[in-house]
Amino acid sequence: MLWYNYFTMKHIFEQKVYYGDTDAYGVVWHGAYLRWMEQGRVELLGDMGLDLVELKKQDIVLPVTNLSIRYKASAKLDETVVIETEPLKLTPITLSFLQTVKNKETGKVYIQAEVEGVAINNEGKLYRRMPEVLKEVFEKSIQVG
Numbered sequence: 001m002l003w004y005n006y007f008t009m010k011h012i013f014e015q016k017v018y019y020g021d022t023d024a025y026g027v028v029w030h031g032a033y034l035r036w037m038e039q040g041r042v043e044l045l046g047d048m049g050l051d052l053v054e055l056k057k058q059d060i061v062l063p064v065t066n067l068s069i070r071y072k073a074s075a076k077l078d079e080t081v082v083i084e085t086e087p088l089k090l091t092p093i094t095l096s097f098l099q100t101v102k103n104k105e106t107g108k109v110y111i112q113a114e115v116e117g118v119a120i121n122n123e124g125k126l127y128r129r130m131p132e133v134l135k136e137v138f139e140k141s142i143q144v145g
Contacts, residue, residue, distance in 0.1 A: 009044070009047065009048060009086065009087065009141040010044075010084055010085065010086040011040055011043045011044035011047055011084070011085045011086070012082060012083070012084050012085075013039070013040065013043065013082070013083055014080050014081070014082055014083075014104060015036055015080070015081050015082075015083060016078070016079075016080050017032075017075050017076065017077055017078060017079045017080070017081060018077075019077060021077075022076070022077050026076060026077060027074035027075065027076055028074055028075040028076070028081075028110075030071065033069070033071075033101055033110070033111050033113075034067075036081070036083045036101065037083065037085070037099045037101070037113060037115065039083070040083045040084070040085035040099055041085055041097055041099070041115065043085070044085045044086070044087070044097070045062075048087075048137050048138075048140070048141060049137055050133075050134070050137055055133075056122065058131075058133065059121045059122050060119050060120075060121070060127075060131050060133070060134070061119070061120050061121070061122060062095075062117045062118070062119060062120075063117060063118065063120060064115055064116070064117050065094070065116055065117055065118050066096075066114075066115070066116040067113065067114075067115050067116075068113060068114045068115075069111055069112075069113035070111060070112050070113070071110070071111050072109050072110060072111060072112065073108060073109070073110050074110065075101070075103065075110050079103060079104075079105075080103075080104040080105070081101050081102065081103060081104060081110065082101070082102050082103075082104050083099065083100070083101050084099065084100045084101075084102075085097055085098075085099045086098050086099075087138060087141055088114060090130065090134075090135070090138045091130075092128075092129055092130055093118055093119075093126070093127075093128065093129075093130065094116050094117065094118055095116070095117055095118075095119075095130070095134065095138065096114055096115060096116040096117070097114070097115045097116075098112075098113075098114055099111075099112070099113045099114075099115060100112050100113075119131050119134060
């Protein structure tokens with residue numbers, strides 16, 4: 001059962017590609033995209049009023065459980081990429097995000113990903129219902145109309 005699937009909030013940030021982000025072929029190493037995507041999700045949640053440290057104190061942790069990523073092209077050294085993150089959907093058990101990494105100058109899309117997570121307690125037990133604090137915050141991000 002899908003609860004919500006049309007959100008308006010989006011987090012966007014820029015990242016310069018450094019030498020340490022690239023591989024032996026001179027293109028961005030695939031793991032670098034994951035690091036930037038993690039940053040985007042953490043920042044988006046912060047923009048939504050959710051601090052991951054505070055959530056942990058409330059016995060809520062949000063691990064990634066599924067990652068579907070499509071690599072369309074490769075970013076290169078010294079380019080600036082734009083990472084866009086937005087909530088995609090909320091179900092009784094999962095929350096997911098749509099993430100895009102593209103070239104700042106040309107808009108060329110390098111990757112597009114859907115990242116899904118769940119809420120667990122500090123001992124690793126799955127919440128069978130999304131904790132109310134998460135549900136409320138995601139509801140506020142819905143576009144009305």
